[in-house]
Amino acid sequence: MKIVHTIILALLVLLAMLSGATKIALMPQDVEFFGKYGFSNSMLFAFGASQLAGGVLMTLQKTRFYGAALVAITFLVSLVLLLMEGNIAVSAVTLVATLLLGVVMKQNRNVVAPDDPV
16 A cells, blocks of 8 residues: 555656646746736746645655645646636546645644644
C-alpha cells in the first residue's frame, strides 16, 4: 500500500509542478483561458509559482501538508473556472487530483500538528 501512496504522491507533485511551469511560462492557452476570468500575466505567473512551490513543498515530509494545501487551493480555483467554462472532462480530472491532495493532507496533518495528549 505504501508503494501506491508513493506513486500517487509522485504523480501529484509532477502534476503541480508541470501545471505551475506552464503558467509561469505564460503558455498561450493558459493566458487565454485565465485571461477570460480577469487574470493578468503577472497574476497568472504568481498563480503558477504557487503551484510550483506547492509541488516542491510536497516533496519534503515536514512541509508536505502545506504544499498539498497550497496546490489544492490553486486546483480548486482552476476547477471553478473549468466548470464555468463547461469543460467537464478536465474538471473531473482536476476534482480527482484535488481530492487526492486532501488525502495527502489528511495523512500528513500529524507531521505538522500532532494530536493533543488525552
